[in-house]
Amino acid sequence: MQVQLETLGALERRLDIALPLADIDAEVKKRLGRVARTAKVAGFRPGKAPLKIVEQNYGASVREEVLGEQVQIGFSRAVAEQSLRVAGYPRFEPVAAEGASADHFKFSALFEVYPEVKIGDVAGQELEKAVCEVTEAEIDKTIDILRKQRTRFNRVERAAADGDRVIIDFKGVIDGEAFAGGSSENFPFVLGQGQMLPEFETGVIGLKEGESRDVEVSFPDDYHGKEVAGKKAVFTISVKNVAEAVLPELDDAFAKALGIVDGDVAKMRAEIEKNVKREVVRRLAARNKEAVMEALISVSELDLPQSLVQVEIGRLMQQAQEDFARRGLDTKSMPQLPPELFKDQAERRVKLGLILSELVKANELKATAEQVKARVEEFADSYEHPAEVVKWYYESPERLDGPESMVLEDNVVEFVFGKAKVTEKAVSFDELMGNA
CATH class of the missing domain: 1.10.3120.10 (Trigger factor, C-terminal domain)
Known part of the structure; x- marks a missing residue:
């Protein structure tokens, strides 16, 4: 095996490798002999076809298999001989052999090596x-969070307040015209959690079940809905249900x-x-x-x-x-x-x-x-x-x-x-x- 190493860059390397064709041909012949023992060829019983016919049917695939293996083996040996640490996967390229080198299968392997790592002080x-x-205090706070995650909401007849869950219908207009996403029915949310714009939530607070109110809301300039950002809308809000939060007791059931x-x-x-x-x-x-x-x-x-x-x-x-x-x-x-x-x-x-x-x-x-x-x-x-x-x-x-x-x-x-x-x-x- 002939090997030549070339440095292409800081980490890039190329190995030019030449493998004796005689060794490859010998391995191909040996494998074809093994294939012939069980090969199924039309007109012959399994394993009884002449070697020449077996070669005609299987020679190309066997040779391709041997070449692939020999390229990998040759590359591994060359890397070991040159004491190279290969990073990633190499790229193999066949090289046309001419003249005296025609008795070798030549290929190039292009790859990177691991860098020298300099760690400072x-x-x-x-x-x-x-x-x-x-x-x-942190344990208490965590327990409170766990309790809030298991909050139940009980219907009440009083006016909605911060912390209550409300179910509402609402219809919004801008300059008298309805707009996409500006209306909904049976919409639930909890007051004070920032799910809706502040002006909208303020308009809901104080309303009882069955009451309605028109609320003017200004959309911020950076609002995610670009079509309404920076504009003012009027929402007609109807409250259908008010429910207060009930936290579970800190007891055996919890x-x-x-x-x-x-x-x-x-x-x-x-x-x-x-x-x-x-x-x-x-x-x-x-x-x-x-x-x-x-x-x-x-x-x-x-x-x-x-x-x-x-x-x-x-x-x-x-x-x-x-x-x-x-x-x-x-x-x-x-x-x-x-x-x-x-x-x-x-x-x-x-x-x-x-x-x-x-x-x-x-x-x-x-x-x-x-x-x-x-x-x-x-x-x-x-x-x-x-x-x-x-x-x-x-x-x-x-x-x-x-x-x-x-x-x-x-x-x-x-x-x-x-x-x-x-x-x-x-x-x-x-x-x-x-x-x-």
């Missing part, structure tokens, strides 16, 4: 590490509704506290990990293999399609999303993957079996039968890839925080949970 980085304390079999309110509170603290830890970890990743990107230098970026773009596009399908959308009738939409995200993912790989290797931050097991048990703890979840993970080694990757990232985060100049920043519970 993270010790000079100033990082904020988010912290959040979970107190009894506890049972949340999965506490014996209805023990103290157990319910302890379970909620455990779940809230677990979620706070998860969100803090995600927030701090993002800060570390941004720091690593800022101090690292590397060229990005575009082949890996393209693979990642394809993966992101596939994930988007699967997400649409899970939401019940007809993905077959949807136009394909443009790859450019995912380019920035793909580049960031590839860059981080290369940086983390180098950091883990250089500082021996690999995940230990104990760390992976602890992470799996942490996952399992949120399920009804944790032991069965742990067993499921360990039944197949590839199922541990996810927990192992997370532990690796945790190790990187801890390593960087241990080197950088870190300042703790208190984050409120509401901000962390997205309620601010």
Whole structure:
């Protein structure tokens, strides 16, 4: 085998490889002999056709198969000989052989290699590490949210007030003309939750069941409905039902509704506290990990293999399609999303993957079996039968890839925080949970 390496760019390489045709012909002949033992050829019993006829029927496909295998084998050997780390998939191109080289099958392999990753001094980085304390007040707030999620509405005969659910008919006109989306019947909404424009809600407050009122409403200039943005409308609103919110009592029935079999309110509170603290830890970890990743990107230098970026773009596009399908959308009738939409995200993912790989290797931050097991048990703890979840993970080694990757990232985060100049920043519970 003859090999010649050419550098085409920072990461682009080309290998020109020549394979002896004699070796290829010998392998083709050997395989045709195996094929002849069972080949079905018209006019002959299976396995009894002459080799020449077998070659006429199967020779082209067998030769194509052998060439494909020999190209892969030859490329792998050449890469090993040249000590190359190939990124992505190579592109193979046949090369016409002439003269003395006609006794070789020549092809070129074009590919990228992994870049050299230079990670700067993270010790000079100033990082904020988010912290959040979970107190009894946060547990109370969470319980209140759970109660509100189970709100019942009871019909009342009084005037509508903030917090009530109303069912209304309404008809709107602009300059005396009806407009699209300006009317509805039996429309329910809860006053004070911002579902309708403020002027509209103010016009409903004070009305009893069976009463009506004309209300003037100004649509904001940036209103999502462009045809009415910046205009004034008059709505005739008729109230058909007023119902006040009734929160469930904090009792055994409520506890049972949340999965506490014996209805023990103290157990319910302890379970909620455990779940809230677990979620706070998860969100803090995600927030701090993002800060570390941004720091690593800022101090690292590397060229990005575009082949890996393209693979990642394809993966992101596939994930988007699967997400649409899970939401019940007809993905077959949807136009394909443009790859450019995912380019920035793909580049960031590839860059981080290369940086983390180098950091883990250089500082021996690999995940230990104990760390992976602890992470799996942490996952399992949120399920009804944790032991069965742990067993499921360990039944197949590839199922541990996810927990192992997370532990690796945790190790990187801890390593960087241990080197950088870190300042703790208190984050409120509401901000962390997205309620601010």
